[in-house]
Amino acid sequence: MSFSPLIRQLIDALRILPGVGQKSAQRMALQLLERDRSGGLRLAQALAAAMEGVGYCKRCRTLSEDELCQQCADPQRDDSLLCVVQSPMDVFAVEQTGFRGRYFVLKGHLSPLDGLGPEAIGIPALLERVEAGGFSEVILATNPTVEGEATAHYIAQMLVPNGLAVSRIAHGVPLGGELELVDGGTLAHAMAGRKPISL
Amino acid sequence: MSFSPLIRQLIDALRILPGVGQKSAQRMALQLLERDRSGGLRLAQALAAAMEGVGYCKRCRTLSEDELCQQCADPQRDDSLLCVVQSPMDVFAVEQTGFRGRYFVLKGHLSPLDGLGPEAIGIPALLERVEAGGFSEVILATNPTVEGEATAHYIAQMLVPNGLAVSRIAHGVPLGGELELVDGGTLAHAMAGRKPISL
Numbered sequence: 001m002s003f004s005p006l007i008r009q010l011i012d013a014l015r016i017l018p019g020v021g022q023k024s025a026q027r028m029a030l031q032l033l034e035r036d037r038s039g040g041l042r043l044a045q046a047l048a049a050a051m052e053g054v055g056y057c058k059r060c061r062t063l064s065e066d067e068l069c070q071q072c073a074d075p076q077r078d079d080s081l082l083c084v085v086q087s088p089m090d091v092f093a094v095e096q097t098g099f100r101g102r103y104f105v106l107k108g109h110l111s112p113l114d115g116l117g118p119e120a121i122g123i124p125a126l127l128e129r130v131e132a133g134g135f136s137e138v139i140l141a142t143n144p145t146v147e148g149e150a151t152a153h154y155i156a157q158m159l160v161p162n163g164l165a166v167s168r169i170a171h172g173v174p175l176g177g178e179l180e181l182v183d184g185g186t187l188a189h190a191m192a193g194r195k196p197i198s199l
Numbered sequence: 200m201s202f203s204p205l206i207r208q209l210i211d212a213l214r215i216l217p218g219v220g221q222k223s224a225q226r227m228a229l230q231l232l233e234r235d236r237s238g239g240l241r242l243a244q245a246l247a248a249a250m251e252g253v254g255y256c257k258r259c260r261t262l263s264e265d266e267l268c269q270q271c272a273d274p275q276r277d278d279s280l281l282c283v284v285q286s287p288m289d290v291f292a293v294e295q296t297g298f299r300g301r302y303f304v305l306k307g308h309l310s311p312l313d314g315l316g317p318e319a320i321g322i323p324a325l326l327e328r329v330e331a332g333g334f335s336e337v338i339l340a341t342n343p344t345v346e347g348e349a350t351a352h353y354i355a356q357m358l359v360p361n362g363l364a365v366s367r368i369a370h371g372v373p374l375g376g377e378l379e380l381v382d383g384g385t386l387a388h389a390m391a392g393r394k395p396i397s398l
Contacts, residue, residue, distance in 0.1 A: 004269065006252050007249060012245075017231070024217075026288065030286070033253055036215055044242075044247040046211075047240070050232060050239070051232070051240045087233065089226065092201075095201060
């Protein structure tokens, strides 16, 4: 076997989705064909519209089909805070914390071995944005990985000498779960960053 | 937040895929937009082509864009065996066992409470096919669920009185895993269906 060519092409195409292997792709293809063809067509249209229509916000560089994304276009936000993240998905994550400042989205992290230097990930544009911006604080919210830390460190080196307040999101134990399951590096950060309790 | 409308529509549309929730849909949408727009467009085209082009094989009723699916069109197959399954996915599963007879695909299983009687799942067409077919054996490979068993039982009642050899796939312990994890009903079937060992 031996799916027919159109079904085979659909299964192959579905496999580009993250987390979708051969088996899931088969299940998706057959389920759409058997139960929800109109949903499948809607998905085809939504995909085509998004792939062709979505660009980048010219100010913060997150994904957006408008010149300015909703966060940049919103006049109600705190113009004194700039949060620097690695990807558009991170904007969504930070938004959920209640942060209502401005954003700048890098194109990933520094990775010299892959040829991704400061220009490739958009650091010059970030520096321009900061110079023009009048921010009182720049919050570096890159990933808590080696590469994310290095990227944050590099950016801090460019900004701190200009007298700007630059901060890094805190490392420590995540809420929920058990201490014995937390890795040593995280726990060491949590110990070093301990805070006095005032009752 | 606050994705832009096109991204939001794409995320909503992706959620119709089985096993894809809000979080996975976001990840899929943003990953396609950030890393693989041409793949996203290919997926859109493959979806549209399949949703519009794929119909049903007129003989076995599996999904196919041709009048006869590959299994029905293949002259090399054993015309004396007919395997009855519940869905096109099951054809794929049975093919992997090395079975090379013919198929008939029901539209699911009997489910009187949902209004799915013999006509709705295609049993009259199956009987026609069997009458016309000259099969020496009909293998009932519906799911090993209550509904699948009931469907197999119903079909057997229609076919056995005509003197046709009708069989049901064996129930027993699946290969791999541990006996203590097998449910009681399955183990009871495995005990009752035990076979003599000949050395």
